[in-house]
Amino acid sequence: MDYNFHWRPVFRSLPDLLNAGLVTLEVATLSMVFGVIIGIVFAIIRLNMRGPIRWFVISWIELARNTPALFQLFFFGFGLGAFGIHLTPFWIVLAGLTFNNAGYLAENFRGGFLAIPDTQMRAARSLGMNASQAYVRVIIPQVLRTVYHPMTNQMVWAVLMSSLGMLVGFRELSGETQFLASKTFRIFEYFAVAAVIYYVIVKIIIGSSRLLSFRLFRY
Amino acid sequence: MESTSIFFTSFKTTDLWFLAEAAYRTLLISGISISLGTALGLIFGWLLHEGRLISTFILSPFLDIFRSVPLIIQLVLAYNFAPIIGLNIDPFGSGAIVLTIYTTALVANVVRGGIDAVGIPMRRAARSLGMTYWQDMIYVVSPIGIRAVFPAWVGVALGVMKDSALVSVLGYVELLRASQILITRTQEPFLILALAGAFYFALSFPIARFSERLEKRWSQ
Amino acid sequence: MIEIRALHKYFDDVHVLRGIDLDVNKGEVLSIIGASGSGKSTLLYCINALEGIDEGRITVDGVEVHAKSTDINKLRQKLGMVFQQWNSFPHLTALENVALSPRIVRKMSRSDARELAARRLEHIGLGDKLNSYPNALSGGQQQRLAIARALAMEPSYMLFDETTSALDPELVGEVLDAMRLLAEEGMTMICVTHEMGFARDVSDRVAYIHDGTIEEIGTPEQIFGNPESERTSRFLANVR
Numbered sequence: 001m002d003y004n005f006h007w008r009p010v011f012r013s014l015p016d017l018l019n020a021g022l023v024t025l026e027v028a029t030l031s032m033v034f035g036v037i038i039g040i041v042f043a044i045i046r047l048n049m050r051g052p053i054r055w056f057v058i059s060w061i062e063l064a065r066n067t068p069a070l071f072q073l074f075f076f077g078f079g080l081g082a083f084g085i086h087l088t089p090f091w092i093v094l095a096g097l098t099f100n101n102a103g104y105l106a107e108n109f110r111g112g113f114l115a116i117p118d119t120q121m122r123a124a125r126s127l128g129m130n131a132s133q134a135y136v137r138v139i140i141p142q143v144l145r146t147v148y149h150p151m152t153n154q155m156v157w158a159v160l161m162s163s164l165g166m167l168v169g170f171r172e173l174s175g176e177t178q179f180l181a182s183k184t185f186r187i188f189e190y191f192a193v194a195a196v197i198y199y200v201i202v203k204i205i206i207g208s209s210r211l212l213s214f215r216l217f218r219y
Numbered sequence: 220m221e222s223t224s225i226f227f228t229s230f231k232t233t234d235l236w237f238l239a240e241a242a243y244r245t246l247l248i249s250g251i252s253i254s255l256g257t258a259l260g261l262i263f264g265w266l267l268h269e270g271r272l273i274s275t276f277i278l279s280p281f282l283d284i285f286r287s288v289p290l291i292i293q294l295v296l297a298y299n300f301a302p303i304i305g306l307n308i309d310p311f312g313s314g315a316i317v318l319t320i321y322t323t324a325l326v327a328n329v330v331r332g333g334i335d336a337v338g339i340p341m342r343r344a345a346r347s348l349g350m351t352y353w354q355d356m357i358y359v360v361s362p363i364g365i366r367a368v369f370p371a372w373v374g375v376a377l378g379v380m381k382d383s384a385l386v387s388v389l390g391y392v393e394l395l396r397a398s399q400i401l402i403t404r405t406q407e408p409f410l411i412l413a414l415a416g417a418f419y420f421a422l423s424f425p426i427a428r429f430s431e432r433l434e435k436r437w438s439q
Numbered sequence: 440m441i442e443i444r445a446l447h448k449y450f451d452d453v454h455v456l457r458g459i460d461l462d463v464n465k466g467e468v469l470s471i472i473g474a475s476g477s478g479k480s481t482l483l484y485c486i487n488a489l490e491g492i493d494e495g496r497i498t499v500d501g502v503e504v505h506a507k508s509t510d511i512n513k514l515r516q517k518l519g520m521v522f523q524q525w526n527s528f529p530h531l532t533a534l535e536n537v538a539l540s541p542r543i544v545r546k547m548s549r550s551d552a553r554e555l556a557a558r559r560l561e562h563i564g565l566g567d568k569l570n571s572y573p574n575a576l577s578g579g580q581q582q583r584l585a586i587a588r589a590l591a592m593e594p595s596y597m598l599f600d601e602t603t604s605a606l607d608p609e610l611v612g613e614v615l616d617a618m619r620l621l622a623e624e625g626m627t628m629i630c631v632t633h634e635m636g637f638a639r640d641v642s643d644r645v646a647y648i649h650d651g652t653i654e655e656i657g658t659p660e661q662i663f664g665n666p667e668s669e670r671t672s673r674f675l676a677n678v679r
Contacts, residue, residue: 003303066423067416068381070395075412078402082409122489123526123585127540128516128592137539141530156287163289167388174291188299195288195296202287219529219572 010189013180017190020176021197027093027165027172028158034094035101035158036151040140042102043109057106064103069161072096077168089170097158104157108150112143145217152209156202163198173197230405238411241397242418244311248393249380251315256322256379257372263323264330285324291385293317298389314386318379325375332371333364366437373430377423394418440464440500441486441596441629447494448481448651455481457651459495463596468628470638470659473648474674479631480523482648483598486629487518500595516544519589523601525581527573527588533560534569537588545592552591559587563617579610583617590621597621599630635678639663647671 010017042057064072073096076087087095116139124134144151166174173194181190263282266274285293298313308316337360345355387396398415402408441463448456455478463469471479484490486497488504488511497504502514528536537556541547547555557569563583573581582602589597599618603611615637622628622641632638638645639659646656647668655668666672 062424063416063420066377066381066427067419068384068395070384070387071381071412071416071419074395074399075416078408079412082407117524117526119522119524119526120528123520123522123528124540125512126487126489126515126518126520126522127588128512128544129540130512133543137543138528142528145530160287160289163291164385166291174289177292188296188303191292191295191299195292198289198292199284199287217530219574 005189006184006186007189009184009186010180010193014193016176016180017173017193017197020171020173021201023171023176024159024162024165024173024198025201027090027097027170028155028162031094031097031101031158031162032151032155034098035105035154038098038102039105039109040143042106043113044135046106046110047113060099061103061106064100065107069096069100070164070167072099073164073168089165089168089175092168093162093165093170093172096164097161100161101154101158104154105147105151108147108154109143112146113139115146116142148209148213148217152206155205155209159198159201159205230401230407230410234401234405237401238394238397238414238418241392241394244391245380245383245393245395245418248311248315248318248386248391249383252318252322252383253376253379255319257326257376259319259323260326261330263327265334267327267331268334282324282327285321286328290317290321290382291388293321294385294388310386310389310391314383314389314391318383318386321382322375322379325378326372329368329371329375330364333368334360336367337363369437370430370434373426377426381419381423442498443482443486443495444497445495446482446485446492446497448478448485448490449493455651456485456492459651459653461646461653461656463627463629465595465627466625467644468622468626468630468642470642470645471629471631471648472633472635472638472645472674472678473654477648478651479648480600483520483600483629483631486598487515487520489520512544516592517595519592519594519597521582521585521589521597521599521602523605525578525585525605527576527581527584529573532570532572533565533576533584536573536584537591540588541591555591556587559591560584563587563590563620564613577610578606579613582606582610582614586614586617586621596627596629599628599632601631601633604633633678635663635675647674649674 042061045054045057046061073092076095076099077092080087120138120142121134124138125131129137162172163174165172166178169175171179177190177194181187184190263278266278267282294314294317297317298308298310301308301313341359341363342355345359346352350358383393384395387393387399390396392400394415398411401411405411441461443459443461446456446459447454459482471482473479481490485492486499486504492505499514499517502509504511504514527533528539531539534553534556537559538549538552541555542549542552545552557566560566560569563586565580565583565587568576568580568584573584576584586602602618603614606614611634615634618628618630618637619641630637630642642659644656645659645662647654647662647666647670649670655662655666655671661667662671663675666675
């Protein structure tokens with residue numbers, strides 16, 4: 001083995017990498033926020049509605065779950081170009097991740113809604129709440145608890161998936177790593193440090209999710 | 220990119236062959252990784268379940284790394300690490316190795332869950348009937364455990380099949396990479412992406428549905 | 440006053456309610472007895488429109504329950520309901536369970552709602568459980584919590600759907616006591632029940648429902664002491 005590792009340039013650009021790590025966290029978090037909102041709405045539609053809107057929702061969910069995330073990103077990247085829509089790299093990644101998250105989360109939420117007995121809805125309605133009050137105050141808080149663990153997993157997935165940004169020119173952690181690595185040809189060193197940063201980010205997410213669950217679910 | 224100077228030509232029937240070949244390569248690399256990864260995952264999952272110190276302090280954290288670092292980073296690292304230790308591995312080789320390890324890490328967890336799903340009372344009952352450890356494993360634990368986690372395993376396998384698209388970063392021309400090449404030449408992104416998407420979907424959707432139905436039937 | 444006229448209700452092909460006529464006066468306690476599957480719980484659900492109806496009509500204080508123009512959420516505030524499965528909201532404390540709908544439906548301030556809820560819970564003997572989550576309460580306590588929760592809407596009528604049949608025997612008493620207390624305070628109550636003792640001692644009238652129709656209705660003395668219908672006496676002989 002006559003390869004000499006050069007870590008110094010990597011450590012010198014550590015601030016850049018950490019900043020890019022924040023970009024990763026940011027785009028993953030945003031995609032989760034949108035994904036959760038769309039996922040809840042989709043689950044409710046899939047459970048309660050008929051007709052074309054339901055079919056649109058089911059197609060979205062099944063496409064998100066049965067095609068590669070990279071394919072979904074490419075679709076938002078250059079597939080939309082066929083319709084003259086050109087998104088910036090940030091929006092490609094955000095749209096792709098949101099599309100994917102929403103599909104998986106919708107199914108998690110559907111399971112969550114099915115796990116809440118109908119009688120909870122009846123009890124809420126019997127107290128004079130309208131349907132949306134009952135959903136927001138009674139049903140969804142309970143659903144959030146049952147899907148809390150899958151949601152944490154999905155957040156981890158979102159962070160990992162955001163690394164695909166590298167392939168559509170987005171400078172999140174992987175994209176930034178590739179950019180810096182290609183300037184110095186220290187590819188292995190740069191990506192090794194990026195791997196460590198990803199690992200730490202994932203552990204922080206899992207740890208804080210666990211802490212948060214103690215505060216949120218006292219029952 | 221190497222394709223900047225190529226002038227655009229429209230989509231031809233030979234391009235369909237090009238895509239089909241690429242689809243075959245997707246199947247090939249995922250098939251190999253899923254089979255090898257599952258075999259290794261069975262062994263590691265059993266080790267995880269047996270829960271000796273080594274597995275809790277070394278094996279488990281080690282496997283955890285592959286689930287906490289993006290696959291694309293793992294691929295780049297492996298591809299660039301090989302020459303460092305004097306190996307010369309082509310994209311297919313590095314891709315298959317990484318995907319196999321990745322599958323192993325995921326399957327090991329599933330297998331551990333499957334063995335754990337068979338309750339201790341059930342296993343005591345088996346042992347009290349005079350079964351040996353391995354008889355208990357083969358006749359009691361495997362049938363029950365497989366039912367419990369088969370859908371999760373299908374999920375892992377389909378996930379690996381979809382994730383194999385990432386091997387394209389190493390230059391391995393699987394389906395998605397092939398469509399990218401065609402898109403740059405033909406400038407027909409929608410048609411070609413739709414074809415590639417349809418292939419993945421046609422493979423994944425029926426299997427996912429089948430496993431869902433199986434899960435429902437087994438849970439009754 | 441609740442008026443029910445020529446009420447019919449189907450579940451798909453099953454004719455559950457076959458022409459119910461019934462008046463419930465203010466201040467009255469009416470017990471509804473009958474075998475399971477006779478339609479008595481369905482009748483209760485129809486009164487506050489948790490179930491739709493197919494024929495006939497129900498009016499509460501002159502307002503037609505199932506008319507399209509009726510604001511059902513407003514009407515339901517008049518009709519407190521307690522279920523067989525107590526249905527406490529598991530993610531909220533006892534106090535929050537009771538305070539929730541006064542706050543969001545009656546638009547009370549947060550502090551007023553909490554104060555009202557605390558009063559209601561103390562009234563029903565749960566003053567020391569204000570900050571407990573339902574999973575820390577016994578079935579009987581959860582059922583009393585459900586009563587307090589319904590009362591916090593200050594309803595004019597209370598509907599009880601087999602409130603004690605899911606409880607362990609030793610917990611039935613405390614719930615029946617709470618219902619008795621309510622009856623003494625003059626609440627108008629419709630109780631679907633299997634507790635014949637309660638029906639006899641507390642009700643002003645008892646209705647026996649058989650196969651989706653009211654077989655017999657009258658004072659407890661008449662129903663339990665001297666039933667006119669052959670079916671009524673057979674049913675009573677079986678449950679006692």
